[in-house]
Amino acid sequence: MKNNENEPISFWLKFTNFFRSKTTQKYSRVTYHVVWNILLLFIIVLVLGFSFAGGVGAGYFAALVKDEPIRTKDELKKDIYNYEEASDLYFADNIFLGKLKSDLEREEITIDEMSPHLLNAIIATEDEYFNEHEGVVPKAVMRAIFQEMTNAPVQSGGSTLTQQLIKNQILTNEVSFDRKAKEILLALRVENFLDKDEILQTYLNVSTFGRNSSGQNIAGVQSAAKGIFGIDAKDLSIPQAAFIAGLAQSPFRYTPYTQKAELKSPEGIEPGLVRMKTVLKRMRDGNYLTEQEYKDALNYDITKDFIGPKTAPSKVYPWLVVELEERAIEVLSKILAEQSGYEKADLEKDNDLKEQYTTLARRELKQNNYKVHSTINKDMYDKMQKVVKNYEYYGRDKPQEVTDPESGEKVTVQEPVETGAILIENKTGKILSFVGGRNFDREQTNHATSAKRPNGSTMKPLLVYAPAFELGYISPGSVGINVPISIGGWQPKNAGEGYTGLTNARQALVNSYNIPAVSYYMGILNQRPATYLDKMGFTSLIDIDYSIPSLALGTPTNGVTVEENVNAFTTFANDGQFIDAYMIDKIEAKDGTVIYQHEAAPVEVFSPQTAYLTLDIMRDVISNGTARYLNGRLSFSSDWAGKTGTTNNTEDAWFVATNPNVTFGTWIGYDTPKRIDNRYKGLTYSQRNIKLWASLVNSAYSVNPDLIGPKGKFEKPAGVVTRSFCSISGLLPSDACSNAGLVETDLFNVKYVPTKVDHSFINGQYVYAGGGRYLAHSQTPSEFTSGGYMLNPEYLDKIGGKYIKNINDLLSKYNTTGNMIVTGSTLSDNGKAPAAPTLALNGSSINWNSHPERDVVGYRIYSNGQRVASIRSNESLAFSIQNGTYYVTAVDIVGKESPPSNAVTKQEVKKQEIPSETVDTSKEQTNQEAKPEEKPVEKPVETIPEGTTPETPTEQPANPENQGV
Numbered sequence: 028m029k030n031n032e033n034e035p036i037s038f039w040l041k042f043t044n045f046f047r048s049k050t051t052q053k054y055s056r057v058t059y060h061v062v063w064n065i066l067l068l069f070i071i072v073l074v075l076g077f078s079f080a081g082g083v084g085a086g087y088f089a090a091l092v093k094d095e096p097i098r099t100k101d102e103l104k105k106d107i108y109n110y111e112e113a114s115d116l117y118f119a120d121n122i123f124l125g126k127l128k129s130d131l132e133r134e135e136i137t138i139d140e141m142s143p144h145l146l147n148a149i150i151a152t153e154d155e156y157f158n159e160h161e162g163v164v165p166k167a168v169m170r171a172i173f174q175e176m177t178n179a180p181v182q183s184g185g186s187t188l189t190q191q192l193i194k195n196q197i198l199t200n201e202v203s204f205d206r207k208a209k210e211i212l213l214a215l216r217v218e219n220f221l222d223k224d225e226i227l228q229t230y231l232n233v234s235t236f237g238r239n240s241s242g243q244n245i246a247g248v249q250s251a252a253k254g255i256f257g258i259d260a261k262d263l264s265i266p267q268a269a270f271i272a273g274l275a276q277s278p279f280r281y282t283p284y285t286q287k288a289e290l291k292s293p294e295g296i297e298p299g300l301v302r303m304k305t306v307l308k309r310m311r312d313g314n315y316l317t318e319q320e321y322k323d324a325l326n327y328d329i330t331k332d333f334i335g336p337k338t339a340p341s342k343v344y345p346w347l348v349v350e351l352e353e354r355a356i357e358v359l360s361k362i363l364a365e366q367s368g369y370e371k372a373d374l375e376k377d378n379d380l381k382e383q384y385t386t387l388a389r390r391e392l393k394q395n396n397y398k399v400h401s402t403i404n405k406d407m408y409d410k411m412q413k414v415v416k417n418y419e420y421y422g423r424d425k426p427q428e429v430t431d432p433e434s435g436e437k438v439t440v441q442e443p444v445e446t447g448a449i450l451i452e453n454k455t456g457k458i459l460s461f462v463g464g465r466n467f468d469r470e471q472t473n474h475a476t477s478a479k480r481p482n483g484s485t486m487k488p489l490l491v492y493a494p495a496f497e498l499g500y501i502s503p504g505s506v507g508i509n510v511p512i513s514i515g516g517w518q519p520k521n522a523g524e525g526y527t528g529l530t531n532a533r534q535a536l537v538n539s540y541n542i543p544a545v546s547y548y549m550g551i552l553n554q555r556p557a558t559y560l561d562k563m564g565f566t567s568l569i570d571i572d573y574s575i576p577s578l579a580l581g582t583p584t585n586g587v588t589v590e591e592n593v594n595a596f597t598t599f600a601n602d603g604q605f606i607d608a609y610m611i612d613k614i615e616a617k618d619g620t621v622i623y624q625h626e627a628a629p630v631e632v633f634s635p636q637t638a639y640l641t642l643d644i645m646r647d648v649i650s651n652g653t654a655r656y657l658n659g660r661l662s663f664s665s666d667w668a669g670k671t672g673t674t675n676n677t678e679d680a681w682f683v684a685t686n687p688n689v690t691f692g693t694w695i696g697y698d699t700p701k702r703i704d705n706r707y708k709g710l711t712y713s714q715r716n717i718k719l720w721a722s723l724v725n726s727a728y729s730v731n732p733d734l735i736g737p738k739g740k741f742e743k744p745a746g747v748v749t750r751s752f753c754s755i756s757g758l759l760p761s762d763a764c765s766n767a768g769l770v771e772t773d774l775f776n777v778k779y780v781p782t783k784v785d786h787s788f789i790n791g792q793y794v795y796a797g798g799g800r801y802l803a804h805s806q807t808p809s810e811f812t813s814g815g816y817m818l819n820p821e822y823l824d825k826i827g828g829k830y831i832k833n834i835n836d837l838l839s840k841y842n843t844t845g846n847m848i849v850t851g852s853t854l855s856d857n858g859k860a861p862a863a864p865t866l867a868l869n870g871s872s873i874n875w876n877s878h879p880e881r882d883v884v885g886y887r888i889y890s891n892g893q894r895v896a897s898i899r900s901n902e903s904l905a906f907s908i909q910n911g912t913y914y915v916t917a918v919d920i921v922g923k924e925s926p927p928s929n930a931v932t933k934q935e936v937k938k939q940e941i942p943s944e945t946v947d948t949s950k951e952q953t954n955q956e957a958k959p960e961e962k963p964v965e966k967p968v969e970t971i972p973e974g975t976t977p978e979t980p981t982e983q984p985a986n987p988e989n990q991g992v
Contacts, residue, residue, distance in 0.1 A: 103213075103220055107196050110233050110246075112396035112617075116340070116351050118405040119457075119612070125340025127352055129393050132239065132254070133246040138228040141248060142263035146227060147315040148272035152306045154188040155313060157227070161218045163187060163211050189217055192230045236274045237282025241339040242289075255283065257334040265320060266303065266327040269310065273302035288336045296330060303329065346463030346473050347403060352392065354611050355399045358623050359388035397622075398615035402457035407450070410726035415446060415462050418722060420715040422707045427699050444703065447474025447589040448693040448723055449608075452734070453597045453685065456606040456627055458590070459734075460727060462693075470698060479567060479586030480696060483672030484539045484653075485681045486581030488641050489563065489595050491548045492536055494556040496637040496776065500547070503533040503640055504773035505757035507543030512830035514576055519545050522673075531754060533773060536644050537652035539671060541580055546827035548579035562632045563595035563605045581672060593683050593692035599642050599668070600685045602744065603633035635744035636776040642668040642685075642741050643774055654682060656714045660721040663728050663736040671713055677702050680716040688737045691727075693720040746777045753785035756822060761785040794854070795901035796920060797881030801854035806921040810897040811885035854920050857882050861917035861925035868931045873913055874905045875928065882919040889914050889927065908933055 113129035126132050138146070150157045156164050164187060186194065193213045217226065232247045239245045239254020251271050252260040263271065274281045281299035283291055290296075304325060311321040341348045364374055364384045374381040391397070421444035431438045448462040461475040472478050495501045509530040511518065519541050526542070527534075535543035548556070557573040567585040572578055594608040606627050614623040633641075645668035648654050653671045669684025678700040683692035695716045696703060703712040710718065728735040753764035754771040758781045764770060775781075792803040792812040803812040861883050864875045875886070877900070886904070888896040890911050897918075898904065906913075912932045917925040 103216060107192065107217065107221070107229055110196065111394040112247075114355070114392050114395070114397040114399055116348065117398065117400045118403050118408070119401060119459075120404075121400065122405050124344065124351075124401075124405075125348070127392060127399075128339070128341040128348060131235070131244045131246050132250050133232070134249040134253070135232045135247060135396065136249045136260060138224050138231075139261075141228075141231060141260045142268050144265045144268035145231070145248060145260060145263050145271060147313075148268045148306050148310055149188070149227070149231065149275070151309040151313040151315055152272050153191070153275060155309070157188055158223060160187060161215065163190065163215060188230050189226055192226060192233065193217065195233050196229075234275050235278045236271060237278040238284040238286065240284055240288060240290075240334050240337040241342075242284060242286050242336075243339060254337075255334065256332050257337075264327075265310075265316065266307070266324045266329050267332060269306040269324065270299065270303040270329055273299065273306045276302065283330075283333050290333060290335070300329065344408075345467040345471070346461075346475075347401075347408065349471075350461075350463070350473060350476055350610065351399055351401055355392055355397070355614060356385060356388045358611055358614060359391055359397075360384040362622060363387055363391070396617045398619075400612045400614070402452075402459065402610055402612050403461075404459045404730065406730045407460040407727045410730060411448070411450075411460050411462055411723050414719075414722050414726050415448075415465060418719055420708055420710055420718055421446065421465075421695060422704045422712070422715065425697065425701055427697075427701075442697055442699060442701075443469075444695055445470065445474050445478075445698055446693060446695045446719065447478060448691070448720070449475045449590050449593050450689060450691045450724075450727055451593060451597055451608050452689055453600040453687070454606070456594075456597070456608045457612075458608050458610045459689070461590075462723070472698065474694065475589045477588060478698075479588055480679050480694065480700075481582050481674045482587050482592045483581040483674040483679060483681055484541075484544075485592060485596075485670045485672035485683050485692075486583075487536060487539070487544050487579065488599070488645060488670055490556055490560060491544050491579050492532060492644070493599070493633055493637055493641045494554075494559050495532075495547050495551050496640050496779075497559075497633050498551055498554060498556075499776075499779040500551050501532050502757060502773070502775050502779055503531070503644055504752045504754065504771060504775075505532045505547075506530070506755055506826055507532060507535050508546050508827045508831060509535065509540050509542045510831055512542055512546065512827065514545070514549065514830050517576065519577070519580065529755065531757070531771075531773075533644050533647065536670075537647045539648075539653045544579050545576055546830065549576060549827060549830070550825075552576065559632060560595070562630050563598050564591050564607055565595065566591065581674065589692055589694050592681070593690055596670075596683045596685050596692065597690045598632050599638045599645075600687060600690060600741070601629070601638075602635040603631065603638040605630040605632045634746075634776070636746045636778070639741065639744055639747055640774055640776065645669055645684075649684065653713065654684070654717060656717045657682075657684075657721060660718060661728075662725045663732065665736045665738075666740040668741070671717070673713065676700075677705065677712060679703075680712045682713075682717050682720045684720070686737060687739055687741055688734055689727075691720065691724050693723065695719065748775055748777050748780060749773070750775050750780050752781055756785045757781065758783055758785040794884040794920060795899055796854050796884045797900075799854075801920070804853075804856075804920055807884065808897075808918060808922050811899050811918065813899075854882060856919060856921040856923070860923040861919050863926040864915050864917050864928045866913070866915055866928045866931045868933065869905075871933065872905050872907050873915070873931050875915055877904060878917045880917075880919070882921075883917045884920050885918050887916045887918060887924065889916070910934065 110133070111129075111131060112133045112135055113127045113131075116124040116127055118124050126134070154160075190211070221229075232249075234248075235244065235246045236248070236251035236255075237245065239250065240257075241254070243254070245251055245254050248260045248271060251274065252258055252263055252267075255271070256263070256267055258267075281302050283296050283299060285291055285295075307316070307321060307324050310316045311318070316324070360381070361371055361374065361384075364370075364380070367384075369380065369384075374384065392399075424441040424443045426439050427442040428437055428439050430436070443465065445464055446462060447464065450459045450461065451457065452459055463473040463475050464470055492501075496503075501507075507530050509521070509527045511520070511526065521541050522539075525538075525540070527540075530540060530543055532543070532547070534540075535547075552574070555573055557568060557578060560568060565583070565587060567583065567587060569584050572583050575582075590608060595605070597608075598605045606629050609625050611623070612625055613621055616622050646666070648671070649657055649667055649669055654669055657667075657669075665686045667684045667686050669682060672681030672683075673679065679694060679696040680703060681692065681694050683690065685691075693716055695712070705711055707715060724735065749772060751760060751770055751772050752758060753760045754769045755764060755767075760770045761784050764785045792807070792809075792814055793800050794803045794807055794811055794813070795801075857880060861878060861880050864878060864886065866873050866875050873888075878886075883900055885897055885899045887894050888898065888906050890908070890913050896906060898906065908931075910933045912930050914927040914930045916927055
């Protein structure tokens with residue numbers, strides 16, 4: 028038992044004695060030194076290995092970034108802040124219209140305008156160490172490198188917000204060590220140059236966040252907040268902020284909207300909701316939320332905050348957005364070209380250069396967030412679009428064959444009547460509103476600013492009357508011809524064949540007669556009156572337009588836009604000055620610098636006197652002329668002066684009118700020119716257009732009555748006077764004119780008041796010969812002449828008599844008493860006595876045929892050798908006789924008398940038959956028992972009834988056939 032108890036002690040003694048022995052200690056010292064040396068060697072090798080690896084790594088890193096330029100602070104900031112933002116469009120008075128249409132909608136804001144919840148959500152989710160690191164988190168970088176080298180199935184990534192910003196703004200999304208090395212280098216430099224708020228602000232303005240409710244791609248948290256929740260970024264709640272922060276990882280997967288501007292299905296929205304909960308969890312883990320805030324946010328139904336589909340500005344205001352974009356591009360292209368040393372003329376001469384700067388300007392406008400301020404009054408514009416949408420009197424849709432863009436086959440579609448309208452402020456040239464058309468989805472052409480059509484009779488005051496007044500060729504009371512004419516084979520016509528013989532300039536314009544307009548125009552054509560159109564903004568005239576007579580009726584080869592036509596009429600309201608219309612008031616750069624401000628450049632076109640004379644006549648167009656349908660259809664009164672217009676085949680209908688403040692014009696017609704129905708729902712085409720004009724201008728008046736319906740009138744300038752004149756000539760009344768009751772009163776430019784007494788209308792003697800009327804010669808026997816008032820042949824030539832087809836139609840308006848005539852050229856004697864006529868006895872009358880020689884003016888009848896009667900050549904060639912023997916002689920214009928005819932005795936049984944077709948049976952007047960000294964009764968001159976104005980105003984369409992004459 029004892030030995031057994033001492034056995035453990037014995038073992039321990041042996042063990043301790045072993046280590047105490049000198050031998051053991053000797054060997055232990057040797058072993059220690061060996062192990063220590065080995066460990067030291069290992070440490071040295073390890074350090075050297077790490078040093079070598081670090082050197083290799085550093086060298087490798089240097090090799091990766093060797094081509095990356097060393098950016099200065101300014102260069103780096105410029106690259107960081109260089110992100111696209113479409114330009115902003117504004118109505119007048121700084122009312123926001125919307126963003127210019129672009130592939131990516133973005134709105135930049137400062138960090139102070141962002142919700143703190145959003146900032147916390149982004150940091151918690153995308154970069155939890157954002158406030159501690161200096162651009163790079165080494166641990167995260169090493170982890171990412173290890174995962175990349177080992178091809179790990181899950182790669183967590185190692186990019187900070189700073190690195191993501193670098194990737195988005197300077198580098199690319201390429202996955203490579205080269206790009207990663209540059210990213211790290213640039214991130215360190217960014218952190219050195221920018222503070223944390225600048226980096227975070229830029230990141231949140233740059234990042235994409237899917238789509239908005241309009242289906243547009245969006246970037247920046249402001250666009251996201253507005254486009255998804257309909258609020259500003261500063262007002263985002265915790266769950267809303269978390270939802271937007273979650274979009275940054277996969278914007279188009281998590282966005283709640285489709286490209287078609289529709290809300291996704293619940294299944295489509297679910298990934299975004301899951302991502303939002305992940306963001307909330309990280310916000311809680313990062314102590315950005317209390318436990319209660321976290322739970323409340325988790326239980327919040329974010330889907331009820333999603334706004335419904337919202338129409339983009341380009342959809343609500345398609346014509347306006349497109350028009351503002353194109354005009355802004357035009358302005359910017361000139362600015363950019365000037366900055367490069369070019370002038371406006373260089374762009375006009377070089378199409379390639381113009382295209383180059385147009386492309387550059389388009390890019391600038393899409394990317395650099397200019398502020399484009401327009402002249403368009405929002406309320407006026409909105410109301411006009413509503414009127415156009417609800418108007419019921421355009422006319423029928425008509426079939427039109429078109430080519431299907433997809434199949435290439437011919438198909439028939441129904442084409443509606445289109446319209447275009449524009450409202451311009453006279454004194455400034457501001458375009459206050461316009462109507463581009465009826466349906467942008469069907470037809471994108473802007474019928475107010477782009478479509479070019481012939482302007483019909485609205486051309487007359489611009490090209491004929493105002494230039495003729497300015498040149499002193501005519502005045503409002505000047506006479507003009509209004510009968511069928513022919514000019515080199517071209518035969519213009521009045522609507523409804525409404526000819527009045529002679530007329531005056533006022534009545535010709537009031538009733539829109541074509542013939543006098545053409546006649547006046549021919550009198551000034553050699554002075555190139557179309558150059559006045561150039562001064563008034565017409566841009567599409569070509570060389571032939573300056574010389575064709577038909578331009579007077581509104582047939583420019585390439586047509587004219589509604590804007591140009593209406594703008595030209597503002598010249599009359601501006602005392603003869605043309606002020607070019609404009610729609611872009613100013614353009615500001617992103618930093619608020621005004622880079623463009625419109626400045627008016629008035630052009631002297633007409634004198635104030637000419638402008639007023641034209642306005643005064645156009646007042647009558649509305650009061651009692653072709654636009655009188657307007658009366659009673661306005662909701663207000665103002666001093667309007669205007670002109671209607673219709674083109675050939677009634678393919679276009681126009682009405683343009685101006686008052687002291689504004690000028691407004693409308694056009695209706697088919698896009699493919701075709702006849703407009705004369706009547707539709709009880710209204711003529713002209714009435715339908717005027718009714719539309721009235722409805723539109725009434726809507727504008729409801730917005731700004733003082734501007735649209737001024738109480739003041741056009742003021743008559745000094746130099747316009749009232750004078751009496753002879754209505755047959757426009758000159759001072761002569762006794763003959765006064766006796767004929769042809770004195771009228773009208774306005775004149777004092778420079779061109781009549782100074783000569785009327786010499787065109789004279790009292791004289793005329794004869795009938797050869798079917799016409801001619802001035803009597805001094806030798807003409809008085810028994811064959813008639814007295815009356817007649818137009819001087821020289822004056823007749825001046826007013827266009829050479830173009831008249833039937834000279835005797837000319838006085839139909841004035842010749843109510845039958846004693847007025849229009850003479851042709853004087854009739855010459857043929858140099859010989861007339862041949863003897865041949866008589867025949869018919870019962871108790873003798874008859875003879877009209878003499879074949881054209882200078883015969885009448886006949887003398889003899890009985891038993893004594894002259895018993897004289898008959899003019901235009902009277903009935905028959906005479907009742909008593910018992911006895913009779914013969915007849917023919918007398919020419921200079922009094923030469925023919926030998927006697929065969930003698931006829933009433934008792935004779937044998938009669939000489941006269942072929943019935945040769946006897947002028949249309950003359951029923953007979954002189955019975957006429958005495959030699961008696962003058963035969965003159966047959967009244969046949970007249971054409973005065974043209975009546977139809978109940979419905981009838982415009983005079985242009986007749987452009989042979990317009991190249």
